Amino acid sequence: MTSLIDTAPAARRSAELEQLIQQQPERFRVLTGDRPTGLLHLGHYFGTLHNRVRLQRQGVELMVIIADYQVLTDRDIAEHLQQRVEDLVLDYLSAGIDPQRATIFTHSAVTALNQLLLPFLSLVSVAELGRNPTVKDEIAHSRQNAVSGLMFTYPVHQAADILFGKANLVPVGQDQLPHLELTRTIARRFNDRYRPLFPQPDALLSPAPLLLGTDGTKMSKSRGNAILLSATADETARQIRGAKTDSQRHITYDPQNRPEVASLLLLAALCGDRDPQELAEEIGSGGAALLKKVVTEAVNEHLAPLRARRAELATDRAHLREVLHQGNAAANALAETTLAEVRQAMGTHY
Structure with missing residues (x-):
């Protein structure tokens, strides 16, 4: 560490x-x-x-x-x-x-x-x-x-x-x-x-x-826990569905005590130019399933233009x-x- x-x-x-x-x-x-x-x-x-x-x-x-x-x-x-x-x-x-x-x-x-x-x-x-x-x-x-x-x-x-x-x-x-x-x-x-x-x-x-990566540790290519920029929307959704959270159903933004949940909230906030605290309040009792749905939509929407340019440049x-x-x-x-x-x-x- x-x-x-x-x-x-x-x-x-x-x-x-x-x-x-x-x-x-x-x-x-x-x-x-x-x-x-x-x-x-x-x-x-x-x-x-x-x-x-x-x-x-x-x-x-x-x-x-x-x-x-x-x-x-x-x-x-x-x-x-x-x-x-x-x-x-x-x-x-x-x-x-x-x-x-x-x-x-x-x-x-x-x-x-x-x-x-x-x-x-x-x-x-x-x-x-x-x-x-x-x-x-x-x-x-x-x-x-x-x-x-x-x-x-x-x-x-x-x-x-x-x-x-x-x-x-x-x-x-x-x-x-x-x-x-x-x-x-x-x-x-x-x-x-x-x-x-x-x-x-x-x-x-x-x-x-x-x-954090999907396993709750530092996001790293070598650790296999990273969400790639070049991943498809479906691949991204699968990775986020498997991301580590915790046992508490109510979603709060608490980086010190709930680092995995906080990292997912921060990721969605960065992609959507939002405040992670506000996102947490909106999700609230929706639990980890709704959190991951929100994160997936935010990531895929943010990366869609990048992925389209990448496909064109790759030719x-x-x-x-x-x-x-x-x-x-x-x-x-x-x-x-x-x-x-x-x-x-x-x-x-x-």
Whole structure:
């Protein structure tokens, strides 16, 4: 279980950032992304993807990394990788990310980005890596008997993802805050040890930092409890019917004492732009059956346009590959510039 994190400071800072974004969106460059381990789900959508689209529409520069190297953190091999990478691009575009205004690229295609991992590793201790609660949680759910070096150094690799483009804003859920704090530490230590070069990126918390899966635990592709963006309406209905609730018939919104029921209410509220407390009062004595009916209708109605766009985009896989080709070229140019600056600062520019 991930350690409890005090999210209050990040929430306050997020509120401040929202005001600044409204006033000067051009000040911000966002770096965000996903591992291509499967199709995206509602946890991704409301945790980060929805924010990415919103920020892009507000005029913020958006960089989206498909972290294909990081598939190997908890797997021996990366199976069906090309298809999964393309499927991620498909999810991005169908959700509203515009490749003409955003840079979508893959880890493995940007050599200079990955080379930054070496100097960055020198800026953190083994003890600091071992204390990272997100890594502990990932290790606990790993498919491997032994922890790989890639898993252990995952937060440092993620720091390279963020800092190679000097991103200063990262949309995250609360479980990713420890990773981002380590990125800030690495940036600060590099700047202090060599010369000021990197910003210390801020977290932008989404309105729903953490949605539970259908089994009542964190929604995750690897745990098989996620509602996929690409699922059909019937598949979505079946999953929600099987979602965990509790033994109390009367529906109330009580995140602390009734987390599974509260998560379903929150999901329906997010999809319908409603207040979860009001939804709970409307359902009342209707019980879990009515709750799940309301959630199912809200989710399927909200995702219908996305699913229609996805079906249309899926007919042209060559277009998806061209989006990646252009994004990789742009990311490489940026990474080479940053690496040259790092070499100059470290005195390794021969």
